[in-house]
Amino acid sequence: xxFHKKRHIALYGAxxxxxxxVCGCGKKEKTASDTPEYLYAAAGCAECHSLxxxxxxxxxxxxxxxxxxxxxxxxxxxxxxxxxxxxxxxxMPWKYYARITDGDTVKLYExxxxxxxxxxxxxxxxxxxxxxxxxxDTSKTPQYNRGMYLVEALGxxxxxxxxxxxxxxxxGGVYETEWTAYNITSDPAAGIGKWSSEDIEKYLKDGxxxxxxxxxxxxxLFVEVSSGLLSxxxxxxxxxxxxxxxxxxxxxxxxRFEWGEPYDGVNSLRKAMVRLDKPEDKDGAVLxxxxxxxxxxxxxxxxxxxAVGGFPSLTHNSTVGASEPNNLIMVILNGTERTYGGKTxxxxxxxxxxxxxxxxxIASFVTGRFGNPAVKITPADVKKFR
Amino acid sequence: xxxxxxxxxxxxGSGVSGCLIGSRLAAKGADVLILEAGPRVTRSHxxxxxxxxPYKGDFQSPYPPAPYAIHPQYSPSNNYPVQAGPHGxxxxxxxxxxxxxxxxxxxxxxxxxxxxxxxxxYGVGRDWAVTYDELEPYYYEAEVEMxxxxxxxxxxxxxxKPFPNxxxxxxxxxxxxxxxxxxxxxxxITEPVxxxxxxxxxxxxxxxxxxxxxxxxxxxQYTGETAVRxxxxxxxxxHENCVVYKIEHDNKGRISAVLYKTPDGSSHRVKGKxxxxxxxxxxxxxxxxxxxxxxxxxxxxxxxxxxxxxxMDHPGTSVRFLSKEPMYPGRGPMRASxxxxxxxxxxxxxxxxVKINLGNYSSARGITEYLxxxxxxxxxxxxxxxxxxxRWVIFNSMFDILPRPENxxxxxxxxxxxxxxxxxxxxxxxxxxxxxxxxFTRGHFGKLAEIFGGTEIAYTDSYxxxxxxxxxxxxxxxxxxxxVDRDLRTHDHPNLFIASGSVMASxxxxxxxxxISALCLRLADALLKETAKG
Numbered sequence: 001x002x003f004h005k006k007r008h009i010a011l012y013g014a015x016x017x018x019x020x021x022v023c024g025c026g027k028k029e030k031t032a033s034d035t036p037e038y039l040y041a042a043a044g045c046a047e048c049h050s051l052x053x054x055x056x057x058x059x060x061x062x063x064x065x066x067x068x069x070x071x072x073x074x075x076x077x078x079x080x081x082x083x084x085x086x087x088x089x090x091x092m093p094w095k096y097y098a099r100i101t102d103g104d105t106v107k108l109y110e111x112x113x114x115x116x117x118x119x120x121x122x123x124x125x126x127x128x129x130x131x132x133x134x135x136x137d138t139s140k141t142p143q144y145n146r147g148m149y150l151v152e153a154l155g156x157x158x159x160x161x162x163x164x165x166x167x168x169x170x171x172g173g174v175y176e177t178e179w180t181a182y183n184i185t186s187d188p189a190a191g192i193g194k195w196s197s198e199d200i201e202k203y204l205k206d207g208x209x210x211x212x213x214x215x216x217x218x219x220x221l222f223v224e225v226s227s228g229l230l231s232x233x234x235x236x237x238x239x240x241x242x243x244x245x246x247x248x249x250x251x252x253x254x255x256r257f258e259w260g261e262p263y264d265g266v267n268s269l270r271k272a273m274v275r276l277d278k279p280e281d282k283d284g285a286v287l288x289x290x291x292x293x294x295x296x297x298x299x300x301x302x303x304x305x306x307a308v309g310g311f312p313s314l315t316h317n318s319t320v321g322a323s324e325p326n327n328l329i330m331v332i333l334n335g336t337e338r339t340y341g342g343k344t345x346x347x348x349x350x351x352x353x354x355x356x357x358x359x360x361x362i363a364s365f366v367t368g369r370f371g372n373p374a375v376k377i378t379p380a381d382v383k384k385f386r
Numbered sequence: 387x388x389x390x391x392x393x394x395x396x397x398x399g400s401g402v403s404g405c406l407i408g409s410r411l412a413a414k415g416a417d418v419l420i421l422e423a424g425p426r427v428t429r430s431h432x433x434x435x436x437x438x439x440p441y442k443g444d445f446q447s448p449y450p451p452a453p454y455a456i457h458p459q460y461s462p463s464n465n466y467p468v469q470a471g472p473h474g475x476x477x478x479x480x481x482x483x484x485x486x487x488x489x490x491x492x493x494x495x496x497x498x499x500x501x502x503x504x505x506x507x508y509g510v511g512r513d514w515a516v517t518y519d520e521l522e523p524y525y526y527e528a529e530v531e532m533x534x535x536x537x538x539x540x541x542x543x544x545x546x547k548p549f550p551n552x553x554x555x556x557x558x559x560x561x562x563x564x565x566x567x568x569x570x571x572x573x574x575i576t577e578p579v580x581x582x583x584x585x586x587x588x589x590x591x592x593x594x595x596x597x598x599x600x601x602x603x604x605x606x607q608y609t610g611e612t613a614v615r616x617x618x619x620x621x622x623x624x625h626e627n628c629v630v631y632k633i634e635h636d637n638k639g640r641i642s643a644v645l646y647k648t649p650d651g652s653s654h655r656v657k658g659k660x661x662x663x664x665x666x667x668x669x670x671x672x673x674x675x676x677x678x679x680x681x682x683x684x685x686x687x688x689x690x691x692x693x694x695x696x697x698m699d700h701p702g703t704s705v706r707f708l709s710k711e712p713m714y715p716g717r718g719p720m721r722a723s724x725x726x727x728x729x730x731x732x733x734x735x736x737x738x739x740v741k742i743n744l745g746n747y748s749s750a751r752g753i754t755e756y757l758x759x760x761x762x763x764x765x766x767x768x769x770x771x772x773x774x775x776x777r778w779v780i781f782n783s784m785f786d787i788l789p790r791p792e793n794x795x796x797x798x799x800x801x802x803x804x805x806x807x808x809x810x811x812x813x814x815x816x817x818x819x820x821x822x823x824x825x826f827t828r829g830h831f832g833k834l835a836e837i838f839g840g841t842e843i844a845y846t847d848s849y850x851x852x853x854x855x856x857x858x859x860x861x862x863x864x865x866x867x868x869x870v871d872r873d874l875r876t877h878d879h880p881n882l883f884i885a886s887g888s889v890m891a892s893x894x895x896x897x898x899x900x901x902i903s904a905l906c907l908r909l910a911d912a913l914l915k916e917t918a919k920g
Contacts (some may be wrong), residue, residue, distance in 0.1 A: 273435040276482065277425035277452035277627075281434075289437075290430025294595050294603035303593065311593065337585060346585035348605070352615065353428075 033231060036111030039104050042154040042234070043097065044226035047218075051115040064116035067123070073109045074128040096156030099134040104154070140244075143233075147241025150234060155226065157184065160218060171248035175218040178385055180326045182256065182318065183249060184242060190249025192242065194258070200239035204228070206340045210306040212257045213318030214345070216331050220338035228340055253372075256322045260315030260370040262299035284365030287358055291350065292366075300370045309343035320371035325363060329377060329385050332359050356382040388625045388654070393419035394917060396644060396658035397622075398630045398673070399665030401485020402899065403885040403906045405613035406531070407662055408622035410910035416917050418622040419656065421646055423455035423629040423665070424482035429611060432488065433603045442751060445489050445600035446478050453804055454649040455481040455629055467668055467810040468798045475699065475814040478853035479666055483626050484610020486666065486853070487899065489600040491721045492581035492607040494534040495896030496525050496543040496904075500730050501786075504892045508734040510819070511788040512891040515861045515872035521904050522546055524911075528903035529578075532608040533586040536578025541726055554583045554592070557718035557746050563779070564723065570837050574723045574744065580608040580900075581719060587612075596748055598720050628654070631807050633661070633677040633686050633882070641686075641882045647805045660881050660913060664906070667697065667855035667888035671795045672810040674859070687859065687876040687884075692869050694796055696789035696857035698893040701816055701849035703824050704745075704782035705831035707840030712776035716748030725781075728827070729895045738785040738823030741895035742830065745780035753778055781834055782850075783827050785820045786895050789857045816849055824849075854898045859888040874909045885909055 033042070040046070050060035068076065072083045080087055080094035088094070100108070105128065113122045134153060136145040151157045151170075160181035161170045171190070172183035185191035192200065199209050204227035207215030215223045227235065269286055281287065289298065295311040296302055304310035314320050319327045335349035350359065356379035363377040395411055397404040400422035412418045427449075435448035441461035451457045456466050457480050467477060479486040499518035504511035526547050528534075535551035553576045556564070564574035581598065582591045592606040602609055618624060628646040634655075636642045641661045646654055663670045671694035675685040685693055725742040733739075753774045757767055794813050801809035828845060835843045862868025865877035870889050876882045885906045887898045894901075 269434075270438055273438050273448065273450060274431055275450055275452070276427040276431055276435070279428065279431045281431070286434060287430060290428075290433045290603075294433070295590070295593050335588075344585055344591075346590050348588060348590055 033234060034107075036107040036114070038230075039108050039154065040111045041226055041229040042150065043100070043108065044155065044222055045108075046225035047221055048091075051112065063112060067113065067117045067120055068109075069123040069126070070106065070109050071126045071128060073112060074105050077105060077108070078129050078131060090159075093156040093159035095132070096153055096159055098132040099149075099153035100131065101134075102128060102131060105131075141240075143237045143240050144244065146234065147237035147239070150230075150238050151241050151245075155238065168246075168248035170242075170245060178326060178330055179217050180322065180324050181218070182322065185248045186243055186245055187247035187249030187252075189252035189255050191247060192255075193247060194255045197236065197239040197243055200242060201232070201235040204230070204235045204238060205232075206308045207338060207345065208306070208308050208310070208312070208340075210313070211316045214312045215338065216319065216336040216345075216347075217327070220336060220345070223340060224338050252323065254321075256318040257316050259321035259372045260300070260317070262301050262315055263369045264299065266293075266298040282357055282361055284361035284363075284368075287354075287362045288365050291354070292362065295347075300366075307343070308340045309345050314366055314370035317370065320366055323372055323375060325367060325375050325377050325381065326385070328363055328366065328371075329359065329382055332363060333382070333385055351386065356380075356386075388628065390419050390623055390625065390656075391654065392657040393417045393623070394658065395419070395660045395662065395913065396421065396656055397662045397664055397885075398644060399423075399485065399663065399669070399886075400483050400614060400617075400624050400626075401610060401664060401666065402487045402613045403902055404485075404662070404664035405610075405617035405622070406528075406903055406906045407664065407885055407910045407913065408624075409613070409617040409620045410907065411913060411917070412617065412621035414914055415621075416914070419658070420617065420622055420624040421628040421630055421644070421656065422481075422483050422624060422626045423646075423669075424457075424480070424626065425452050425455070426483045426626045427488075429601070429603070429605065432601045436597065436601050446480075448600050449480050449482070449488070451481065452627075452649070454627070454647075456803055457481045465801065465809075467795070467812050468801055470796075470811050470813045471815075473814045473816050473849065474851075475697070475812040476851050477668055477699075477812070477855055478851070479668065479855065481669070482610075483624060484614045487608075487610040487613060490607070490609075490897070490899060491598045491719075492579040492602075493721060493897040494529065494532060494536070494578045494580040494900040496541070496545075496578075497892075497894040497896055497901050498541075498543050498730050500734070501892050501894035504734070504788075508732070510735060512860070512862065514891040515863050515868070516905075516908075518543070521901075521908065524904035524907040525900065527907045528900050531903070531907075532580035532612075532900075533582055533589075534578050534580050534900070535583040537576045540573065540575035541578075542730070549578065551583050551586060554579055554581065554719065554722065557715075557722055559713050559715040559717065559746050560723040560744055562713050563744055567725075567834065567837055570833070572725050572834070573727055575726050576723055577721060578900075579719070579722075582606045592719060594718050596716065596718060596720060629805055629807065630665075630673060631676065631805070633673065635679065635681065635686070635879065637681070639681075639879055641879050647807075651805060660883065660916065662883045662885050662909070662913075663859075664885040667858045667886055668795055668810050668812075670884060670886055670888050671858040672797060672808070675797045676808060682878075687869050687878045687882060689878050690865060690867055690869060692791070692860055692867060694858050695791040695794045696860045696891075697793040697795055697812070697814060697855070698787050698789055698857040698890070700784035700852040700854050700893060700895065700897075701787055701820055702783050702785065702852050703827060703831075703849060704780060704846045705828075705835060705843065706778065706780045706846075707835040707838065707843040708774060709777045709779050710839030710841075713779055713838075714776050715746050715778060715780075716750075716775070718746060720746055722746050728830075733826075734786070736819075736822060737826060738787065738820045739895050740786070740823050740827050741784045742827065743782050743784065745782055747780060748775075749778045749780070750775050779838060779840070781831060783824075784852055784854075784895050784897075785823050785827075785849075787816065787820050787893050789860060789891060789893075790817065793857075795858050820849070852897075854887065854893070856887040856890040856893055856898055859884045859886070861889045861891050873912050874905065883909060883913070 078098040186193040207223040300314040302313035305313040333351040367375040394417040397420045441447040444461045502514040632645040634643045798809040798811040859869040
């Protein structure tokens with residue numbers, strides 16, 4: 001994985017503290033979304049970038065190597081171009097950032113300079129490269145339009161959640177080639193049409209919605225450095241926009257989170273002890289019990305699953321119920337570690353401990369009982385993700 | 387069979403000792419081969435064995451030994467090691483990749499400075515050849531390695547740096563007990579543990595499965611598998627199923643090779659420049675003794691006659707009673723706190739120091755058996771189990787036994803394993819020094835029971851083993867009465883080192899793993915210098 005963990009807390013603690021302070025006192029919330037710090041969080045810059053030295057092991061791209069002028073900064077943001085003329089490519093979501101207003105772009109530049117080059121003279125002036133047209137829908141509420149701005153510009157949700165050029169917006173994409181970024185249109189089966197607005201807000205806030213899903217990998221990181229730091233009203237605006245965005249889908253029988261029943265067969269697994277030097281079990285249910293049940297429960301219903309940092313239920317869990325098992329396989333292989341509101345959600349990586357056959361057996365047991373039983377995982381499927 | 391048959395450093399035993407040394411040396415580019423008698427094992431099978439075992443209280447039970455590398459079994463007993471008496475020494479250890487650290491409780495204690503100078507300070511036992519101060523930086527290194535969390539106060543072993551992780555949150559049972567005994571003058575402190583109090587080093591935080599022993603099911607504890615993974619990642623090579631049965635020497639007394647058998651009975655030789663024995667305080671003396679040659683008729687490293695002698699453990703007694711008020715034991719880690727008040731003092735001239743531990747055990751099974759034995763059945767049984775389980779309090783103890791030459795490991799003349807290797811035989815007795823400590827402790831057990839308005843008080847006075855095997859290749863400055871020197875080098879063989887609780891010259895009152903780990907890290911440092919010299 002490109003993006004490594006852990007260090008964001010220290011790096012962005014200051015941002016967080018500031019936001020907590022500002023957002024914490026209701027009246028000031030209106031102005032909060034105007035601050036450069038807030039915009040930096042809303043744009044999720046910290047997902048990839050470090051504004052300070054970058055000499056830690058986070059794998060982040062340091063931004064303090066060369067002080068850009070305002071125009072150069074805007075060019076990077078809106079055209080994906082570095083000062084030397086080279087392209088950053090689509091990894092930089094410039095097509096979305098190009099929709100950010102001039103005013104917000106200037107504020108982002110101020111924050112960048114203030115944090116990465118404290119004390120240095122800010123070089124402003126000159127024309128910014130043009131922003132992409134971003135038309136508000138005047139027939140809709142300001143809340144809807146704010147949501148659209150957050151989703152389609154600052155928060156650039158489509159950078160992961162939309163398919164390649166020409167596909168239906170937000171109908172599903174990829175993150176770092178291996179992870180599925182799910183369909184988040186309002187389609188009730190393929191998308192998140194059955195999530196309530198409150199569900200979406202809670203998911204964006206702390207990455208956990210019991211009975212729906214848990215943010216891991218890229219989404220977990222996004223909650224950690226971006227959506228979790230937004231104001232309640234902005235998260236509400238995002239939910240309102242997503243709920244009313246055009247549904248795209250098809251081919252799904254149920255929503256991802258609707259699958260799964262608790263496992264009640266644990267007693268049938270009880271048997272004689274095995275010789276440790278000649279174990280022969282590759283049965284998914286037995287392996288699940290040996291490796292997973294101590295946290296996720298014998299029944300698969302998790303432990304303290306509603307809490308941030310609790311152990312998620314595997315039933316009614318989007319990662320498990322998805323018809324593409326990519327994310328399930330990836331999280332078993334690589335684990336996850338995300339911190340929301342001071343609590344860490346952690347799962348260890350099993351790539352070293354389990355072979356492809358064992359992971360396939362576990363994942364197939366998990367989809368068979370707790371997810372969509374039609375989804376079967378072969379050792380070859382697992383191998384692809386190593 | 388195995389491709390590698392020589393190495394710069396050959397380590398016998400893949401438990402935490404061997405792996406820590408292997409890991410440190412390999413990380414600096416040394417060529418390290420670790421030979422392990424037993425098989426490679428996987429956590430899930432142990433976890434499922436524990437769940438399938440009818441003998442939940444027997445921590446050896448989920449670890450059935452490989453037939454070619456047997457280790458102690460008690461349900462039923464396999465007579466390994468042979469008990470020659472008069473007291474039993476039912477050791478609990480494993481021969482498998484990762485060793486016995488698979489089933490510890492994560493107690494990561496530093497011994498007290500006094501424990502290192504028992505002879506000069508209290509006139510009993512022995513002094514160590516190293517001091518607490520010399521070991522202190524390595525204690526800290528071991529704490530970092532294992533992610534130990536502990537309390538900053540309450541234990542008089544000086545620290546140069548704070549614990550790397552926060553202390554574990556005490557279970558409500560331990561808190562209640564602490565609050566209850568405080569007015570009577572007892573302290574209760576949180577145990578330092580190598581069990582994650584937050585996600586650390588790729589391992590999760592404790593999830594409260596409450597079966598640290600016999601197996602942490604999620605590796606929240608630093609366990610054998612952690613040590614193995616890190617050693618292999620650093621580049622150490624581990625060969626399993628290699629039962630070392632002989633140490634060979636040249637005519638100058640340097641070790642030239644070790645011989646091992648594979649499960650098919652065939653013999654193989656591994657050459658090396660430096661040899662480290664890290665196979666615990668029972669198997670190491672056994673190996674040294676059975677390696678006797680015409681030049682060394684009493685066994686290797688044994689010119690002092692001390693190999694196998696000075697066997698120690700922490701013998702323990704206990705009290706159990708029904709508290710008047712519900713205390714709700716059994717949630718969270720099995721051991722979380724202890725009374726440190728009697729671990730050191732002038733009284734050690736006369737009687738054994740003792741650490742009194744609070745057991746945060748789920749005792750539903752024991753309670754059920756107890757009630758059934760009293761003829762209680764039916765609905766009454768159900769309600770009484772619930773009631774008793776909330777009020778069942780257990781304190782146990784660990785005594786500082788002295789190193790005495792007559793407590794020893796020898797080689798059995800009668801029993802051999804399937805490869806033809808003799809069993810170890812244990813000669814063990816508990817002396818007056820411990821008995822006096824136990825009598826003192828029983829008085830406190832009674833007082834504690836009284837504080838809780840305890841009824842149905844039951845004392846266990848027969849000494850339990852705590853599986854902290856120590857002393858059998860004891861360290862000292864004098865080659866005439868010790869086996870290894872201050873650098874853990876055997877006095878008799880300049881390239882043979884011992885990394886084990888077997889080098890410890892006193893037992894103290896605390897679990898030995900962290901001390902052993904610190905000794906191993908210190909040895910690794912010395913060996914790095916040794917290998918750099920070429």
